[in-house]
Amino acid sequence: EPEVTQTPSHQVTQMGQEVILRCVPISNHLYFYWYRQILGQKVEFLVSFYNNEISEKSEIFDDQFSVERPDGSNFTLKIRSTKLEDSAMYFCASSLGTGVGSYEQYFGPGTRLTVT
Amino acid sequence: GNSVTQMEGPVTLSEEAFLTINCTYTATGYPSLFWYVQYPGEGLQLLLKATKADDKGSNKGFEATYRKETTSFHLEKGSVQVSDSAVYFCALNGANNLFFGTGTRLTVIP
Numbered sequence: 001e002p003e004v005t006q007t008p009s010h011q012v013t014q015m016g017q018e019v020i021l022r023c024v025p026i027s028n029h030l031y032f033y034w035y036r037q038i039l040g041q042k043v044e045f046l047v048s049f050y051n052n053e054i055s056e057k058s059e060i061f062d063d064q065f066s067v068e069r070p071d072g073s074n075f076t077l078k079i080r081s082t083k084l085e086d087s088a089m090y091f092c093a094s095s096l097g098t099g100v101g102s103y104e105q106y107f108g109p110g111t112r113l114t115v116t
Numbered sequence: 117g118n119s120v121t122q123m124e125g126p127v128t129l130s131e132e133a134f135l136t137i138n139c140t141y142t143a144t145g146y147p148s149l150f151w152y153v154q155y156p157g158e159g160l161q162l163l164l165k166a167t168k169a170d171d172k173g174s175n176k177g178f179e180a181t182y183r184k185e186t187t188s189f190h191l192e193k194g195s196v197q198v199s200d201s202a203v204y205f206c207a208l209n210g211a212n213n214l215f216f217g218t219g220t221r222l223t224v225i226p
Contacts, residue, residue: 003159004159006159031212033213035214035216037219040218041218042120042216042217042218042219043160043205043207043214043216043219044216045210045213045214045215048212048213050212055212056210056211056212056213058213091159091160093160098211098212103148103209104162104165105162105214106159106162107152107159107160107161108159109157109158109159110159
C-alpha cells in the first residue's frame with residue numbers, strides 16, 4: 001500500500017540554524033500539506049500546496065518558513081532560522097484532491113524537530 | 117471559526133471494556149468529520165469519517181455519528197483490544213486543511 005514517507009525521523013539543531021524537513025508524498029497525489037504538533041498541544045495546520053504554489057497557509061507559516069517541490073517526488077519544508085518554539089513534531093500529508101470523496105489526507109510518520 | 121475540542125486523556129481501559137472518546141466541534145458551514153489514529157511510531161491514519169449530519173462512520177469496530185444538534189462526533193467501541201492502544205484525533209475539514217483536536221491517548225491493558 002502506498003504511503004507517505006518523511007526524513008529524518010528526528011532532527012536536532014541549534015537555534016538560528018536552517019533545517020529542511022523532507023517528505024515523499026504518495027505518487028499520484030496532487031495536494032500536499034505540512035502540519036505540526038508541539039508536545040501536548042493540538043496538531044496545527046501550517047500550509048497546503050498545489051500545482052507548485054501555496055494554496056493556503058496559517059498564521060504560523062511566516063517568512064521563516066518555505067515549502068518547495070524540487071522534483072517530481074519530494075516535498076520539503078524549510079525553516080530558515082530556527083527558534084526554540086519551533087521544536088515540535090512535523091507531519092507531512094498528501095491527498096488526491098480536496099473535493100468530497102477525494103480529500104482523505106494520508107499522513108507520514110512525522111519528523112521530531114528539537115531546537116536547542 | 118473552526119475548532120475541535122476533544123476529551124482529555126490519557127484513558128486506560130481493561131481489554132473488552134467499552135470505549136467512548138468525546139469530541140465536539142465548532143464550524144462555519146457543514147464540515148466533514150474524521151477520527152484519525154496514530155499507533156506508536158507511525159503516522160496519522162484515517163480511522164473513520166462522516167460527511168453529513170446523522171451519518172455514521174465505522175471501521176474496525178469503532179463508530180461515530182455526526183450529530184449536528186449537539187455538534188458532536190463521539191468515538192465508541194464496544195469491546196477494546198490491547199491492539200487498540202494508540203492516540204486518537206478528532207478532526208474536521210476546512211477548505212484546504214484539517215482542524216484537529218489535541219488527541220486522546222488510549223492504553224488498553226490485558
